[in-house]
Amino acid sequence: MVRSLLIRGMIAGFLASLLAFGFAKVVGEPQVDRAIAFEEQMEKASGHHDETPELVSREVQSGIGLFVGVGAFGTAVGGLFALVFAFAYGRVGALRARAVSALMALFGFVAFALVPFLKYPPNPPSVGDPGTIGWRTAMFFAMLGLSLAALVLALLLARKLAARLGAWNAALAAGVAFLILVLLAQWLLPEINEVPERLPAVLLWRFRVASFGIQAVLWTGLGVLFGGLVERLLEDGRGAFRVA
Incomplete structure (x- = not known):
């Protein structure tokens, strides 16, 4: 199958x-x-x-x-x-x-x-600066990895809470947890701003x-x-x- x-x-x-x-x-x-x-x-x-x-x-x-x-x-x-x-x-x-x-x-x-x-x-x-392309790529994949980890944790939380809170409330709690984890990850990772001022x-x-x-x-x-x-x-x- x-x-x-x-x-x-x-x-x-x-x-x-x-x-x-x-x-x-x-x-x-x-x-x-x-x-x-x-x-x-x-x-x-x-x-x-x-x-x-x-x-x-x-x-x-x-x-x-x-x-x-x-x-x-x-x-x-x-x-x-x-x-x-x-x-x-x-x-x-x-x-x-x-x-x-x-x-x-x-x-x-x-x-x-x-x-x-x-x-x-x-x-x-x-x-962007060609000299920082490796670092920028690493930061992107770090954000991607943290996003996936947050999703997995949120799904596990929803499954654990479903029996106690019901499917709907468990899904809401997991959604809030995912949002908090994602916002925390985005706050911790550095900003990247290499866009030229003249770029339309x-x-x-x-x-x-x-x-x-x-x-x-x-x-x-x-x-x-x-x-x-x-x-x-x-x-x-x-x-x-x-x-x-």
């Missing part, structure tokens, strides 16, 4: 990545092109010209490179999503497969995308909205597609669990 779920998860992740790729191509790539044009203008104004040869052309980066990157990421996330679903299904009350999938996608989007985005929003290419605010805003939208499309697509793929596998027509 786990193997069947894993295959469906990877299929759903790949299909969701196609949706995310389409969104990135239409909405995100024009912002990247504008950011690159801004960088070139700043180089001309300063009299500095970067003569480093381009290893991968911009056409390849925005085409097959983007497709492969998003597709590999979506497929991997879909596989992990399926494994977590295999553990969670049947342990979260009488929720049907589609509901569990949608709930997991929501949790995943919040922990993987929303929380790290609020602390360290993405910047267009050429923005509209360009920065649109790039970040596009980046956020890509994640939203990916997780929404994954939750909906995976739920549809596994519903017939796990449930009968009345929504009851099938006997494996």
